[in-house]
Every structure is written in structure tokens, then in C-alpha cells.
Amino acid sequence: MSTPLLEASGISKRFGGVQALRDVSLAIRAGEVYGLIGPNGAGKTSFFNVLTGLYSADQGEVRFNGQPLPLGVPHRIAGVGIARTFQNIRLFGAMSALENVMVGRHIRLRTGVLGAILRTPAARREEADTEARAHALLRYVGIDRLANQQATHLSYGDQRRLEIARALATEPKLLALDEPAAGMNATETAGLRALIEKLRGDGLTVLLIEHDVKLVMGLCDRVAVLDYGEKIAEDVPDVVRRDPRVIAAYLGTEAVDA
Amino acid sequence: MSVDPKLKARLGVVLIGVALAVLPFVVGASFGNSWVRIIDFALLYIMLALGLNIVVGFAGLLDLGYIAFYAVGAYLYALLSSPHLAIAFPQVFAAAPGWPVWAVLPLGALVAGLFGVLLGAPTLKLRGDYLAIVTLGFGEIIRIFLNNLNAPANITNGPQGINNIAAAQIGGHALNRPLELFGVMVPGVHLQYYFFLALTLLVIFVCLRLQDSRLGRAWVAIREDEVAARACGINTRNVKLLAFGLGATFGGVAGGLFAGFQGFVSPESFGLLESIMVLCMVVLGGMGNIAGVILGAVLLALLPEALRWGAVPLQQTLFGKVLIDPESLRLLLFGIALVVVMRWRPAGLWPSALRKRELAAHGEAA
Ligand SMILES: Nc1ncnc2c1ncn2[C@@H]1O[C@H](COP(=O)(O)OP(=O)(O)OP(=O)(O)O)[C@@H](O)[C@H]1O
Ligand SMILES: [Mg+2]
Numbered sequence: 181m182s183t184p185l186l187e188a189s190g191i192s193k194r195f196g197g198v199q200a201l202r203d204v205s206l207a208i209r210a211g212e213v214y215g216l217i218g219p220n221g222a223g224k225t226s227f228f229n230v231l232t233g234l235y236s237a238d239q240g241e242v243r244f245n246g247q248p249l250p251l252g253v254p255h256r257i258a259g260v261g262i263a264r265t266f267q268n269i270r271l272f273g274a275m276s277a278l279e280n281v282m283v284g285r286h287i288r289l290r291t292g293v294l295g296a297i298l299r300t301p302a303a304r305r306e307e308a309d310t311e312a313r314a315h316a317l318l319r320y321v322g323i324d325r326l327a328n329q330q331a332t333h334l335s336y337g338d339q340r341r342l343e344i345a346r347a348l349a350t351e352p353k354l355l356a357l358d359e360p361a362a363g364m365n366a367t368e369t370a371g372l373r374a375l376i377e378k379l380r381g382d383g384l385t386v387l388l389i390e391h392d393v394k395l396v397m398g399l400c401d402r403v404a405v406l407d408y409g410e411k412i413a414e415d416v417p418d419v420v421r422r423d424p425r426v427i428a429a430y431l432g433t434e435a436v437d438a
Numbered sequence: 439m440s441v442d443p444k445l446k447a448r449l450g451v452v453l454i455g456v457a458l459a460v461l462p463f464v465v466g467a468s469f470g471n472s473w474v475r476i477i478d479f480a481l482l483y484i485m486l487a488l489g490l491n492i493v494v495g496f497a498g499l500l501d502l503g504y505i506a507f508y509a510v511g512a513y514l515y516a517l518l519s520s521p522h523l524a525i526a527f528p529q530v531f532a533a534a535p536g537w538p539v540w541a542v543l544p545l546g547a548l549v550a551g552l553f554g555v556l557l558g559a560p561t562l563k564l565r566g567d568y569l570a571i572v573t574l575g576f577g578e579i580i581r582i583f584l585n586n587l588n589a590p591a592n593i594t595n596g597p598q599g600i601n602n603i604a605a606a607q608i609g610g611h612a613l614n615r616p617l618e619l620f621g622v623m624v625p626g627v628h629l630q631y632y633f634f635l636a637l638t639l640l641v642i643f644v645c646l647r648l649q650d651s652r653l654g655r656a657w658v659a660i661r662e663d664e665v666a667a668r669a670c671g672i673n674t675r676n677v678k679l680l681a682f683g684l685g686a687t688f689g690g691v692a693g694g695l696f697a698g699f700q701g702f703v704s705p706e707s708f709g710l711l712e713s714i715m716v717l718c719m720v721v722l723g724g725m726g727n728i729a730g731v732i733l734g735a736v737l738l739a740l741l742p743e744a745l746r747w748g749a750v751p752l753q754q755t756l757f758g759k760v761l762i763d764p765e766s767l768r769l770l771l772f773g774i775a776l777v778v779v780m781r782w783r784p785a786g787l788w789p790s791a792l793r794k795r796e797l798a799a800h801g802e803a804a
Contacts, residue, residue: 232669258671266669272662274726274790275655283659287671289652293680296651297644307651350671 185210191240200226202409213386215400222406233257263352265343271331278327281314284349317345337368356387462628474627480739481634487719487735489688495726497681498661500570503577507686509708511546511693516600526592539606550690551683558682584705599704606698724786
């Protein structure tokens with residue numbers, strides 16, 4: 181078997197008295213949709229934050245494409261190909277949808293101060309290309325008609341799509357989605373599911389945090405379960421669903437012990 | 439029937455160009471040359487406000503010490519274009535340095551830019567109120583340094599300031615002297631006006647270009663959501679330092695122009711109130727929108743002069759005596775204006791273009 185795209189080993193993270201992550205190791209294969217589930221406060225978002233460099237880990241390391249990931253340096257992590265969305269949507273509110281996606285291109289662009297001021301042919305070409313690509317990405321997620329709307333004026337579901345487009349603009353190899361279906365109605369969730377299928381079809385690896393069990397079980401190739409910062413299961417959805425520790429974690433251990 | 443919009447835009451530019459070209463003559467003839475001088479100052483304020491707009495308006499970093507960069511540019515120009523150094527250090531300087539303006543201004547811009555980065559570096563992790571307090575402290579430190587750097591070695595001449603600063607020379611002609619052109623006597627203030635206008639247009643051009651670039655977008659992204667900006671791959675440290683540095687650069691240029699224009703600089707021109715004044719120009723006009731910031735700078739630069747000119751006679755005819763002196767009236771109106779704008783137009787008198795674009799998009803859809 182080939183080496184995994186992403187390999188996290190022994191990640192621990194503590195906030196004061198809370199052990200948000202305890203020795204978490206997991207491996208994500210290229211091309212799969214990998215689910216990360218667990219009860220509220222289990223540490224899923226914390227894992228994302230470590231993975232994308234927003235938090236530094238207390239212990240552990242992550243290898244990406246065989247190389248050690250520069251933990252704690254978000255822009256370099258984006259550079260090597262990990263992009264994310266946020267559980268509580270974080271768009272650039274005053275910007276248009278198009279501009280939001282164009283910001284996502286930042287790390288792939290070269291124009292500096294002088295190039296921008298003189299508007300050199302190279303800068304002009306890059307700018308035109310950025311705009312064209314941003315439009316293409318908006319079309320890809322299905323909201324190009326909203327390109328000139330201010331981000332905050334988009335509907336909830338469209339904002340989530342815009343966040344995905346912005347993440348895709350960084351040209352990631354791994355796309356990490358933090359509860360993308362939260363707050364969506366059934367139609368929007370179905371649309372989201374189709375979008376993730378499309379991403380998979382186009383060869384992208386997806387890491388998905390989701391509370392919607394039906395969505396996770398239907399979509400993911402493999403699923404890991406976090407509980408109190410610990411990984412308690414990792415397998416194909418059908419096996420994870422029957423795992424007694426997982427059931428206990430979701431129903432409450434006390435209930436099972438009693 | 440309808441006029442080609444491109445042609446219309448070009449016609450607009452030509453009209454504005456003609457208006458700007460004849461402005462000093464019209465104003466000078468109608469109100470006197472002291473008003474041309476006031477317009478010269480308004481141009482300096484436009485440059486300052488546009489510089490601060492990069493830091494506050496684009497990148498969202500509240501800077502209350504911005505006037506320090508103006509001071510750096512002004513003192514650098516003063517030291518290099520006045521006899522002060524030669525008098526204070528006769529062993530080192532045989533004669534007054536007398537640097538040409540085309541060398542002093544870029545140097546001032548560069549040094550001010552370095553100060554900008556110097557201020558930016560330790561404040562990278564700070565935001566909002568904390569950043570405001572640190573930058574405020576920085577501005578005061580620079581002013582206090584200028585005030586006290588006359589001993590043990592007399593570098594800044596302390597509170598007395600530096601005088602006898604040579605006016606900028608272009609083509610061998612000092613800009614504070616009238617010049618005969620095609621049989622017309624052009625006064626010095628007019629020449630300064632054209633000089634300042636050229637540099638102001640350059641500053642506006644640079645701002646417009648930066649705004650519509652990868653860097654302008656990165657600044658606004660940081661302002662809107664720093665965490666998301668980092669996750670999008672923006673190196674927030676570098677991009678913020680760039681904002682501080684470039685903003686300070688404009689301040690340095692304006693400072694140099696100020697020194698050459700006044701012929702005299704002293705620390706009291708660079709107090710906290712000046713920083714706040716420039717900040718108000720940015721906020722009042724429309725943070726982040728270049729046209730709005732220009733409007734804010736012009737309004738706030740002209741307001742006190744208009745009051746000085748109109749308030750006293752007006753009060754005398756109305757009440758028979760002067761109830762509020764113009765200086766107090768200025769602060770009063772200024773306060774009222776700020777409250778009114780914050781209450782009813784929180785985005786400024788002329789907010790950024792996104793809204794307009796959005797309305798246009800709505801119109802198309804309808
Ligand atoms: N920045 C922080 N400071 C302090 N504690 C934190 C911080 N971030 C997370 N935590 C704590 O770490 C634990 C794990 O939180 P995390 O957000 O990772 O959970 P989660 O699995 O994403 O939960 P949810 O399903 O509610 O989103 C929680 O107890 C939380 O309070
Ligand atoms: Mg979470």
C-alpha cells in the first residue's frame with residue numbers, strides 16, 4: 181500500500197484543565213473522504229486547528245505527502261496543500277463573494293508591491309487569471325450568479341459553499357470541512373453531499389467533521405471517532421456504527437455501565 | 439443618443455484636470471493667496487490621510503501615532519536642507535548639507551517606512567485598543583525625542599525647532615519664489631501647489647493600484663477576519679508590516695514637503711491631536727475608500743479656516759459680539775460632526791465601492 185497523504189502521530193493538545201486532544205494518531209489516504217466524528221467538545225475542531233497551524237500542538241507530529249508539516253505556521257501549511265472551512269463561518273464580510281475567492285489565491289500569486297503599482301504585464305496577467313479562476317470556482321460550487329454580492333448577504337448555505345470555493349482556491353490536496361452541513365435544511369444538505377461527491381470524483385482528499393450521522397455514514401470511506409480528545413475507533417462506517425465504545429460515547433458511558 | 443461612457447469618463451478627467459490647474463489662480467484672485475496656502479495644506483493632509491488609510495482603512499490596524507512618520511520626514515528634510523547641522527557640529531559639517539529635494543524626499547520616505555516597520559514589528563500580535571495604545575505611545579515617544587534631542591548633542595534643536603529650511607528647488611528655482619512664466623507672474627504658493635498636487639496624484643495612483651491588487655485584498659482580508667486570512671495562506675506578519683511601512687512612507691513624504699513649505703519645524707506640530715485629526719479624516723470620509731478619505735481630508739483641512747474666515751463676522755452681525763471664538767467653535771463642530779457621522783453614516787460620508795456594486799447587481803437582477 182502507498183504511504184498515506186496525511187499521517188498524524190501522537191497529537192496532544194491541552195487547554196488549562198481540558199485535554200482537548202490526547203495522543204491522537206490517524207492516517208488519511210489520498211483520494212478518500214475521511215470522516216471525523218464525536219460528541220460535542222470531543223476535540224474535532226481542535227484537531228483541525230492543529231492540522232491547519234492555528235494552534236500549535238503540545239506533542240506529536242504530522243507528515244503530509246511524506247514531509248513533516250510546519251505546525252504552527254498556517255500560511256505554510258496552506259502552501260503545502262491543506263485548506264479548511266470553519267465551523268462558525270469565517271468569510272471576509274465586507275468583500276464580494278468573488279473577492280473572497282480571490283483572496284484564497286493569495287499564496288499561489290507572486291505580484292509584489294512594485295508589480296502591483298506599475299501593473300506590469302505579469303501582474304496584469306496574474307490578476308486576470310485570478311479573477312477567471314475565482315469565477316470558475318464559484319461556478320464549480322454553484323454560486324457564480326452571486327459573484328458580486330457582499331459575502332454577508334449570502335444565504336447560510338451559500339456562505340458555506342463560498343467558504344469551500346475560497347478553500348479550493350488555495351489549490352489544496354486535502355480539504356478539511358468543519359461541520360459544513362450545520363444549519364442547512366434537507367435540500368441544502370443534499371446539495372452539499374453532491375458537491376463533496378464531485379470533489380471526490382475530481383481526486384481531492386476530504387477530511388470531514390460532521391454531526392449529521394446519515395451524511396457521514398453515507399459519504400465517508402472511513403470514519404474516526406473522537407471522545408474526550410481520544411481516538412476510540414477508526415474504520416469503515418458500517419463497523420464504526422456497531423462499535424460498542426462509539427455507541428457508549430454517544431449515549432453516555434454511565435448509561436451503559438449502569 | 440446616450441454618450442459613450444468611456445468618452446464621458448475621459449471628458450470628466452479633462453474637466454477635473456483643468457479645474458485643478460486653474461484652481462490656485464481662481465482662489466487666489468477671489469479670496470487671496472492665503473487661501474492657496476490653505477489648499478496646499480489640504481493636499482498635505484490628503485497624502486497623510488491616504489497613508490494612514492492603508493494601515494487603518496485597509497488593514498484595520500488602529501494607529502494613533504501616525505503623525506510620528508510625518509515628523510520623521512519633516513525633521514529629515516529639515517536637517518538636510520538647513521544650516522542647523524553645520525551650526526551645531528561645525529567640526530563635522532563644513533557647510534549646510536543642502537541636499538536636493540529629489541534626494542531628500544525619497545530618503546525621508548525610506549526612513550519613515552523603516553520607522554513604520556519598526557513600530558509594526560513589536561505590535562503584530564496586538565489588535566484594537568491595545569494596538570491603539572502602543573501606537574499612541576510610539577507617537578509621543580518620537581515627539582518627546584524631538585523635544586529633548588538638543589543635549590548632549592544638539593541634533594533637533596529641542597523645542598525651538600529648526601528654521602531656515604530651504605524651500606524645495608526644481609530646475610534651479612526655489613518654490614517659495616515667484617516665477618515668471620509666459621509673461622505671467624506665478625506666486626510661490628501656486629508653485630508649491632502644483633508640486634504638492636503632482637505628488638498627491640502620485641500617492642492617489644499608488645493607493646488605487648495597491649487597493650486593486652493581491653496586497654490590497656490581503657489587507658482587507660486581515661481586517662475582516664485575521665484567522666481566516668491566515669488559513670487562506672496569507673503571511674499576516676509580512677503583510678501587516680508592509681501596511682505599516684507603506685503607510686509610513688506617505689507620511690514621510692508629506693513631512694518633507696511640510697518642512698520645505700514652512701521653512702520651519704518644531705515638535706509641537708506633531709502632537710497627538712494631529713494624529714487624531716488625520717485619523718478623523720480617514721474615519722469621517724469613509725474608511726478604506728480612497729475617494730472618501732480624500733473628501734474627509736479636504737473637509738477637515740478647510741473647516742477651521744472657513745470658520746476663522748466666516749464665524750467672527752457672522753456672529754458679530756447676528757449677536758453683535760463674538761460668543762464662541764473660532765477655535766472653540768471648530769472643536770465643537772468637529773465633535774458634532776463625528777457624532778453625527780458615527781450615528782447616521784458609520785461607514786463614513788463616502789463608503790467603499792462594494793455597496794454600489796452590490797446595488798448595481800441588484801438592479802440588473804430586477
Ligand atoms: N482556544 C481554546 N481555549 C480553551 N479551550 C478550548 C479552546 N478550543 C477548544 N477548547 C476546549 O477543547 C475541548 C474540545 O473542543 P473542540 O472545539 O475541539 O470540540 P469539538 O469536537 O469541535 O466540539 P463541537 O462538536 O461542539 O464543535 C472543549 O472542551 C473546548 O472547550
Ligand atoms: Mg467543533
